[in-house]
């Protein structure tokens with residue numbers, strides 16, 4: 562089936578964070594600004610998802626959700642078919658988003674004052690969540706090797722204080738879209754075992770690999786360490802249903818599951834029934850849409866990288882997955898403020914790199930999941946904004 566990703570949806574003024582929060586965040590209410598920040602797509606969800614939501618609306622019942630087992634079966638089928646992990650549906654729990662799942666694992670597996678490791682630059686909400694829960698952010702800076710991020714486990718090992726309890730692993734990585742090699746994942750899991758750390762694998766971007774690129778779940782790369790692994794993931798990024806606020810928490814180990822069940826029970830919350838309907842339709846019925854959107858995003862990336870890499874002193878990190886391009890402007894020698902001001906002045910709104918922790922300075926993150934005509938316009942505006950340095 563053909564899908565139209567080129568025609569823009571009328572998103573302004575429809576409670577769309579990426580469009581309707583620009584004024585609050587960037588201080589401009591210019592309706593011409595092209596939003597390339599919040600990590601969702603400007604595209605309509607797959608038809609099966611909209612139909613599933615419509616069926617719920619037609620039922621007219623908006624009460625509590627029960628019997629998640631068929632949804633968990635769809636989750637297990639998707640992971641097995643797409644990513645080669647045969648998980649038991651009984652390991653799956655539901656949360657109100659992946660950050661919420663992250664908080665549940667921190668609550669269950671650490672105490673206030675404990676250290677939670679992150680490999681930065683990385684998704685900014687991790688920092689906020691760790692701090693909000695009274696834990697301590699332990700940043701392990703990623704190192705650049707051959708233009709790609711790598712973890713420096715030796716340096717991390719040398720810096721451990723004994724207060725660390727959890728490692729946060731973002732796979733595929735946001736920002737930059739790196740797919741980790743199975744050997745790197747295994748080395749990280751071995752590291753966690755050596756230091757008795759819980760390993761949280763955030764796989765929310767797993768369904769956004771570029772065509773022909775495979776993704777290895779942490780459970781597949783390190784099956785001997787399932788006893789300390791908690792996977793947090795969702796259909797929200799891959800299928801563009803982040804507004805459903807439905808996350809998955811998958812804990813293969815019964816003891817760990819009991820700990821996390823306690824946290825979830827204490828919260829007294831049940832899954833969002835609309836989110837569950839969308840999740841099931843995503844994993845169960847929307848595989849061809851996923852293929853189509855990944856192809857479209859990969860082409861957006863190809864065009865973006867070719868043109869933006871043409872700007873002297875600017876380089877786009879090579880991506881294998883996600884739609885979140887990580888662009889290094891350090892060659893221009895501008896301050897972070899001047900850089901962002903110039904880009905906003907060009908009517909393009911990316912995320913400032915400083916949001917992502919150590920290593921973020923001098924960078925901007927651009928969301929490439931937008932209609933091609935809008936992308937072309939944004940690229941032309943960026944090129945024009947930097948003509949004086951060409």
Ligand SMILES: Cc1ncc(COP(=O)(O)O)c(C=O)c1O
Pocket residue numbers: 600657658659660661684731735763765795797803806807808
């Ligand atoms: C790595 C990562 N985890 C979690 C999230 C957010 O998940 P949720 O909206 O389900 O809380 C994002 C969003 O960009 C992300 O990139």
